[in-house]
Amino acid sequence: MPFLRQLIESRNGALSQLAAIAADMFDVPIALVSILDGDRQVFVGRHGLDAEGTPIEQSFCRHAVVQDAPLVVADAELDPRFCANGLVCGAPGIRFYAGVPLRVRMRTGQNAAGIGAFCLIDTVPREFSAADLARLSSLACGVEAILQSMVSSMAMALDAGRITRLYADQQRLQRQFRQAEQMAAMGSWRLDAARQTVTWSEGVYDIHDLPPGDGMPVADAMSYYPPADRERITGLVEQAIRTGAAYDVELDFISARGVCKRVRAIGEPELENGRVIGLIGVFHDVTERHELFVELDRRANTDEVTHVASRHAFVTHVDECVERAQQSGERMALMLIDLDHFKHVNDTFGHGAGDDILRKVATELRSPWLGDSLAARLGGDEFALVITDQAMIAQLPRVAENLLRVLRFPMGRGADPLVVSATIGVVELRGADDCRHDLLQRADRALYSAKHKERGTCEMEWSDRAERQVLKAAG
CATH class of the missing domain: 3.30.450.20 (PAS domain)
Structure with a gap:
């Protein structure tokens, strides 16, 4: 193959651009255009890898060329052909490989022959669908067109009569590169x-x-x-x-x-x-990818029924508030709120009525008078309120009493309607050794102590002393 060495030595930036497009399209760290040259494979186009080649015995692409068909390795550590390969055991730590053989006609009148492969590499196992393989094969056609165009350019120096073919190849290359751009947006x-x-x-x-x-x-x-x-x-x-x-x-x-x-x-x-x-x-x-990420983030951090923060968002927020309070020396309070008789609402009036109650609670917990406090639903009928406003923390008893007053929801009619109320446990961050786990544990104890004594009340544990205070609704 007289032009193989020239192909290797004649770097073409379009090959690396196609490798970058493929890496981005399939979200893999490495994409390569390899050519097999005796005892080595050389990367004439590469993205995400500094090495210019490897010994032929380490080559995955060689297998794709030999079998003259695409090669997909979902997990190289589980494949007996590659599990002991130095590129799997060591850097770059190949786990996933997908490669399409590249076939180029090196002389006029000859059939196209496999000279290398266009491949994707990842450091974690992954699946690769038939649709993925079809897209990779489409990009590989663009790579083949570039390589064929390069060979044609070399041949043109020896035979001026090939100019027409070269022009056609270049036109095809432009069309295929354009198709690759459209496919990948x-x-x-x-x-x-x-x-x-x-x-x-x-x-x-x-x-x-x-x-x-x-x-x-x-x-x-x-x-x-x-x-x-x-x-x-x-x-x-x-x-x-x-x-x-x-x-x-x-x-x-x-x-x-x-x-x-x-x-x-x-x-x-x-x-x-x-x-x-x-x-x-x-x-x-x-x-599209960004909007999907934003939506997934919203779902992970927002409760679907009430649209307040989810447990996941609550955990993250509390950890951040604890760290900030311990660094600044400011106060921080946590309220755990449990709804009384909520199960009876679901049993008597149905889950739709129960969801309405949950949404009403969420609305009250996001009232303007609570400022930037974070309201979260932890699950079932349990809510939380994280308070960092220093003026509000100074008036915690009044805040708790007001919440007990507004979190009362009569259900049904008659002389003795069912009333859904709230029982609350309140604690403050104690000091540098306190953490989210301690806060939740103490707030949970205060909540269930209040529930045991009298539903619809609040038990508050002060940060500077061990005593607790039991509060009832204001008004």
Whole structure:
């Protein structure tokens, strides 16, 4: 294969860009374009790995080439072919591999032959569906087109008659690269440091909701970010030009049509004789992924019935408040609130009525008079209130009495209606040795002590003395 050595020595930035696109599309840390060369495999395109190659005996890609079919290894530690491989046992710690063989026609009239593979690597096991494999194979076609175009370019130097074929190959490459950009909702860009202009691929224009053009001043490109994120990305670009530091950041973004999006911007320096002459990178529309993350975060931190904080959010908030109070010396209080006769409501009036009561409790716990106190539902009919307002903590008895008054809900009609009330246990943070577990344990003891004595009351444990105070509703 006379052109194989030239392929290895002729680096093509588009191969690394496709590797970066694949890594981002499939959320893996490493993506490679490998070529098998005697006793080594050489990475002519790479993302997420500094090494330029490995010994052939460690090559996963060799297996894909030999079998002339895609190779997927869900967990290399469980695969007898690879479990003892140095790349599995040591750095980079390969656990997952998916590779598609790359077939290139090295001479006119010859059939295409396998010369390497386009692969994804992760350091944790993972599944890879048929749809995933189809997408990877589509990207691999783009890699093959680039490699074939490079071979054609080399051959053109020997045979001027191949110019027409080269042009067709390049056109196909552009179409396939464009398809890859559309599939991944991303594009590539280059910034000229001297001219302060930026050129975009069609994918970047698509994200901006603009027709393709010939580039624009950097300042105009920055105008699509809201002020805070514009300042952030401008600083990163200037730092990259000044120091050669790469960046990878997610930002809010407003397209030319006024559509709010979330984008991921990746940039790295372009060097000439050791000097930064520009930046190159990838621009990715991650709006759908970001919105999904926000929704999952909301579900994890918000109770679905009452829309107050969930137990998960409560735990995080209490830990933060304890740490802050211990550092500042300020006071902090915790109320545990248990609803009385709530089970009877569900049994008598149904769970819909019970949910209405829970929502009414949540509304009262978010009343303006409680300030920035955090209300949370811990489960069932148990709520919590975390109080950090110093003026409010100074009047804890009055706060508790008011809560006992407003957290009373008559159910049904007649002379003796069922009344859902609240019993409350209140404690303060004691000192540097106190923690969330201690707070909850003491508040729980105070709550059930009050419940044992008289429902609809509050038992308060003072922070500076062991005694407790029993309170009833104000008014």
